[in-house]
Amino acid sequence: MSKQINFTIDGRSVECQSGESILDVARREGFYIPTMCYLAKATPNASCRMCVVEVEGVDGLVLSCNTPAIEGASITTESDILYKERQNIMKLYNVNHPLQCGVCDKSGECDLQNKTTEFDLAEQTFATQEQKRKKKKWGVLSYDPYLCIMCEKCTSVCNEVVGSEALYIKPGGYKSVIDNHFGDCIQCGECISVCPVGAMASSDFKYNSNAWELQKVPSACAHCSSACNLEYEVKHSGIDSSGSSEIYRVTNEDDFDSLCGAGRFGYDYENRVAIKDEKAFNSAVEAFKNADTIKFNSMITNEEALILQRLKDKNGYRLVNEEARNYQNFMNSYSSVSGTSLYSGDLQAIKDSDYVITLGSSVSRDNPMIRFALATAVNINRANVAYLHPIEDYKLENLVTQFIRYEVGSEEGVMAMLLEAFASDEAKEEQKAFFSELDMGYISGESNVNEDEIKNLKSKMLRKKSPVIVIGADVMAHPSSSNIAKMVALLEKSSEFKVVIIPTNTNTLGVSMICDLDSEEGSSVVGYNVHAATTLCALGDGDLDMPALNQQEGTFTSIDKRVVPLNAALPHAGYELNDIAIALGVESEETINYTSELPTSKGFKSVEFDSLENYYTNGGEAIRGYLLDNKKIKTKKADEAISNITELEDYNGSVIYSVDHISQFNTFTNKTHQIIDKANLIGSEQFAMAAKIKGGQKVKFMFNGKEITRVFNLDSHLKGTVARHSTFDLHDSTSSGKYRYTKVQIQEEGN
Amino acid sequence: MSVENNRNVGQQDYYMVDIEDYPESNWDQFKQVVKRTFSTELFVGLWVVLREMLKFNIHTVKYPEEKLPLGPRYRAIHEMLRLMESGTERCIGCGLCEKICISDCIRMETKIDENSRKEVSEYSINFGRCIFCGYCAEVCPELAIVHGGRYENVSEQRAHYSMFDDLLTPMDTFKAGQQKEFPGFGAIIPGSDESVKKTPLAY
Ligand code: SF4
Ligand code: SF4
Ligand code: SF4
Ligand code: SF4
Numbered sequence: 001m002s003k004q005i006n007f008t009i010d011g012r013s014v015e016c017q018s019g020e021s022i023l024d025v026a027r028r029e030g031f032y033i034p035t036m037c038y039l040a041k042a043t044p045n046a047s048c049r050m051c052v053v054e055v056e057g058v059d060g061l062v063l064s065c066n067t068p069a070i071e072g073a074s075i076t077t078e079s080d081i082l083y084k085e086r087q088n089i090m091k092l093y094n095v096n097h098p099l100q101c102g103v104c105d106k107s108g109e110c111d112l113q114n115k116t117t118e119f120d121l122a123e124q125t126f127a128t129q130e131q132k133r134k135k136k137k138w139g140v141l142s143y144d145p146y147l148c149i150m151c152e153k154c155t156s157v158c159n160e161v162v163g164s165e166a167l168y169i170k171p172g173g174y175k176s177v178i179d180n181h182f183g184d185c186i187q188c189g190e191c192i193s194v195c196p197v198g199a200m201a202s203s204d205f206k207y208n209s210n211a212w213e214l215q216k217v218p219s220a221c222a223h224c225s226s227a228c229n230l231e232y233e234v235k236h237s238g239i240d241s242s243g244s245s246e247i248y249r250v251t252n253e254d255d256f257d258s259l260c261g262a263g264r265f266g267y268d269y270e271n272r273v274a275i276k277d278e279k280a281f282n283s284a285v286e287a288f289k290n291a292d293t294i295k296f297n298s299m300i301t302n303e304e305a306l307i308l309q310r311l312k313d314k315n316g317y318r319l320v321n322e323e324a325r326n327y328q329n330f331m332n333s334y335s336s337v338s339g340t341s342l343y344s345g346d347l348q349a350i351k352d353s354d355y356v357i358t359l360g361s362s363v364s365r366d367n368p369m370i371r372f373a374l375a376t377a378v379n380i381n382r383a384n385v386a387y388l389h390p391i392e393d394y395k396l397e398n399l400v401t402q403f404i405r406y407e408v409g410s411e412e413g414v415m416a417m418l419l420e421a422f423a424s425d426e427a428k429e430e431q432k433a434f435f436s437e438l439d440m441g442y443i444s445g446e447s448n449v450n451e452d453e454i455k456n457l458k459s460k461m462l463r464k465k466s467p468v469i470v471i472g473a474d475v476m477a478h479p480s481s482s483n484i485a486k487m488v489a490l491l492e493k494s495s496e497f498k499v500v501i502i503p504t505n506t507n508t509l510g511v512s513m514i515c516d517l518d519s520e521e522g523s524s525v526v527g528y529n530v531h532a533a534t535t536l537c538a539l540g541d542g543d544l545d546m547p548a549l550n551q552q553e554g555t556f557t558s559i560d561k562r563v564v565p566l567n568a569a570l571p572h573a574g575y576e577l578n579d580i581a582i583a584l585g586v587e588s589e590e591t592i593n594y595t596s597e598l599p600t601s602k603g604f605k606s607v608e609f610d611s612l613e614n615y616y617t618n619g620g621e622a623i624r625g626y627l628l629d630n631k632k633i634k635t636k637k638a639d640e641a642i643s644n645i646t647e648l649e650d651y652n653g654s655v656i657y658s659v660d661h662i663s664q665f666n667t668f669t670n671k672t673h674q675i676i677d678k679a680n681l682i683g684s685e686q687f688a689m690a691a692k693i694k695g696g697q698k699v700k701f702m703f704n705g706k707e708i709t710r711v712f713n714l715d716s717h718l719k720g721t722v723a724r725h726s727t728f729d730l731h732d733s734t735s736s737g738k739y740r741y742t743k744v745q746i747q748e749e750g751n
Numbered sequence: 752m753s754v755e756n757n758r759n760v761g762q763q764d765y766y767m768v769d770i771e772d773y774p775e776s777n778w779d780q781f782k783q784v785v786k787r788t789f790s791t792e793l794f795v796g797l798w799v800v801l802r803e804m805l806k807f808n809i810h811t812v813k814y815p816e817e818k819l820p821l822g823p824r825y826r827a828i829h830e831m832l833r834l835m836e837s838g839t840e841r842c843i844g845c846g847l848c849e850k851i852c853i854s855d856c857i858r859m860e861t862k863i864d865e866n867s868r869k870e871v872s873e874y875s876i877n878f879g880r881c882i883f884c885g886y887c888a889e890v891c892p893e894l895a896i897v898h899g900g901r902y903e904n905v906s907e908q909r910a911h912y913s914m915f916d917d918l919l920t921p922m923d924t925f926k927a928g929q930q931k932e933f934p935g936f937g938a939i940i941p942g943s944d945e946s947v948k949k950t951p952l953a954y
């Protein structure tokens with residue numbers, strides 16, 4: 001176990017856990033040690049030697065980034081010798097470095113530039129024969145080998161943090177360059193964010209603006225429930241913009257945190273309106289007065305959810321959001337057994353885990369940060385990752401140790417198998433009725449999961465200390481979701497497992513805790529971001545334009561059970577939900593006045609929006625908003641009982657799975673100019689054969705009651721008879737709350 | 752004064768003006784008033800005017816036929832200079848002038864051009880807002896933007912703009928060797944050549 005260690009840095013005594021590096025401790029304690037290759041979120045590359053320190057009694061200099069602190073050591077971070085050493089390193093970095101700071105995208109925030117100045121290098125006295133190298137463009141990435149200092153930060157982030165293993169070093173001494181196995185690259189842009197110089201740059205941003213001209217607006221990504229911390233970088237638009245501004249790029253605190261491609265490149269989804277459209281507003285208010293139902297999705301802030309709830313309290317609207325209601329029901333069933341309002345795990349728990357099971361989620365597409373967390377778990381903790389799903393995800397092949405394929409619809413049975421394998425004997429005693437009825441042979445037959453596979457899975461658990469199970473969206477909309485929820489809770493209660501239940505959409509968790517949701521629509525419906533007779537929409541295609549999530553202040557409730565603030569990067573000239581609420585008699589001057597009124601009974605705190613913090617400490621701890629209180633829930637014996645496994649509906653024939661592309665996963669990302677993936681249907685040879693269609697062909701089928709036309713693409717990596725069907729361009733699919741697998745009759749277009 | 756620090760690039764024939772001490776006490780002030788009232792000082796001035804008129808030595812500048820020479824640090828309408836060797840624009844699109852401008856009248860757009868170089872695609876200065884403070888010329892790392900001598904910029908509207916091409920030295924002027932190196936505000940100091948340290952260029 002880690003034990004406390006005391007030592008001194010520059011004469012001041014400090015404490016840390018054993019195993020922590022000198023650099024980490026020094027930074028946390030506020031000492032400055034310069035580095036060029038260190039990336040806090042990955043293992044040290046130890047390639048720059050800038051981080052050298054002196055340790056009393058040790059000959060020579062010590063690399064602080066990969067040397068653990070030891071009891072009683074006395075460290076010096078600044079001395080003439082260290083200065084000379086570091087200055088020499090900077091001299092070498094500057095050899096043949098192009099003199100193009102004037103145009104370089106990195107200028108103003110470049111580590112090489114900063115440290116060249118810091119170490120007072122006014123001139124360069126030597127050079128070497130330059131090698132011919134080629135600039136490369138890999139989609140969103142542009143790589144300039146002349147600027148590259150070979151610090152290897154990009155390769156380590158790509159391998160360890162993203163888990164793509166796309167970037168690698170093409171060795172050759174002084175000729176070494178970075179190269180990309182482009183097929184493995186998920187275009188997340190993490191490598192751009194960690195590059196200390198201008199070598200790995202954004203293709204889109206290239207030469208578009210300069211660091212010193214951009215204003216940073218800290219906020220939260222609005223595309224999935226991870227609600228990652230990001231900064232919108234904003235400047236006035238072109239020369240004839242008359243006051244309007246735009247987002248030029250998104251950056252983040254790359255030393256400690258990450259963004260996926262959707263967050264980094266999918267930022268320009270704002271809803272631009274010129275003026276307040278009074279007519280549209282009045283008719284929207286009129287529509288609200290006549291309506292009995294508000295239908296909406298979970299791409300809204302906590303404050304908006306509260307406004308909707310207040311409208312319900314006052315005017316008796318039904319609030320319909322099936323996707324959030326599924327999640328709410330799931331959590332209620334979960335709580336009835338666990339006795340807690342929230343699940344126990346979070347992204348950090350996955351990162352720290354050495355044994356992860358994911359069930360019912362295409363994690364790299366549903367919530368990319370889970371994939372990133374898995375990568376950290378695998379690369380740092382050598383975690384065993386089991387991916388339980390009907391479709392194998394080859395984009396996860398580096399990370400998944402064991403793929404267990406189950407039949408579509410058999411999630412309940414699979415969960416029962418897991419419970420049987422991992423639950424303690426006491427738990428089995430407690431739920432005797434359920435366990436005695438369990439027919440493993442039957443379940444195994446129906447789900448097509450071999451009992452040996454589960455045995456194998458269990459055997460890997462040996463000596464593992466911090467297992468986590470991740471439950472995804474497939475399960476929320478399953479007919480037996482309530483029973484599955486209870487099993488998940490029982491597993492959590494009766495084993496070491498921590499649980500993460502992925503909120504399906506950006507603010508599903510918030511909405512499910514704030515709104516009292518109804519199942520049935522009434523006769524007259526207004527939609528918010530969902531099509532209805534009258535629609536308020538942030539996409540610009542409704543009856544009244546609403547601000548998009550990059551134009552709003554408010555908060556989200558993230559997968560980490562954290563209430564995080566978002567700030568408006570761009571102004572919105574039109575109306576917002578609060579204006580409607582005021583017109584309907586639910587009055588509060590600003591939307592953010594609701595932040596402190598979020599229901600404390602559900603674990604929210606009465607904190608003002610303006611006092612929510614959003615920064616990282618030197619040690620890398622994110623101080624963002626606040627954590628929800630995990631409330632104790634009184635459980636009733638009667639609710640606790642797990643019912644027997646229901647018989648499976650079978651999913652024969654052509655089945656499609658609603659899942660999106662890696663960075664393209666909702667109507668908002670679809671609006672952005674850098675994310676260009678097209679909606680399609682992707683299936684295996686086997687699927688094509690069964691449906692009698694060919695790759696590249698246009699096909700049509702019924703989906704959610706509408707006929708859809710898609711291009712069918714063959715993917716040789718895929719197996720089985722379930723095809724992947726993108727829904728990001730279908731306006732209302734996110735909130736439909738339907739089970740994600742659909743049986744379809746596929747026809748060639750034109751028949 | 753070392754050559755680096757001598758920033759006075761104009762003519763330096765200044766001289767001190769001989770001015771009487773100001774009265775300090777009330778009594779002194781009273782004496783001054785009495786002296787001025789009863790002396791014939793007034794006629795001295797009138798005589799000077801009359802004398803100069805008779806000599807036809809008129810100092811009034813007959814603008815616009817006649818214009819005064821400008822000091823080298825005079826700051827009027829900007830110019831964008833070209834590189835002496837190649838004739839291409841000096842401006843690299845660093846945006847510092849746009850950033851530093853305190854009356855927020857410079858706007859520019861840059862992009863990557865077909866040769867993968869940074870290109871200034873749009874550039875404008877709103878001379879209705881510009882207060883000719885010279886910050887842009889001073890901050891420019893390329894000695895690209897400078898203040899020229901054209902101070903006649905009346906317009907019918909308060910906002911009036913010059914674009915990049917309006918400011919850039921015309922090619923024929925440039926070819927005729929007429930582009931003047933800027934000597935004033937924000938220009939490099941005399942002796943800069945000697946203080947430049949070379950970077951070895953083995954590539
Ligand atoms: S990478 Fe840094 S040092 Fe190199 S040209 Fe760009 S800004 Fe200058
Ligand atoms: S974009 Fe992401 S996946 Fe692609 S090379 Fe960079 S870090 Fe790796
Ligand atoms: S591209 Fe950037 S991050 Fe990668 S090795 Fe070169 S300098 Fe380092
Ligand atoms: S993981 Fe989710 S929240 Fe984070 S950047 Fe990607 S889309 Fe945004």
Ligand code: SF4
Pocket residue numbers: 841842843844845846847848849887890891892893894895896
């Ligand atoms: S400061 Fe000079 S080089 Fe930079 S944009 Fe302005 S004119 Fe161009």
Ligand code: FES
Pocket residue numbers: 035036037038044045046047048049050051052063064065066
């Ligand atoms: S930070 Fe330690 S070697 Fe680079």
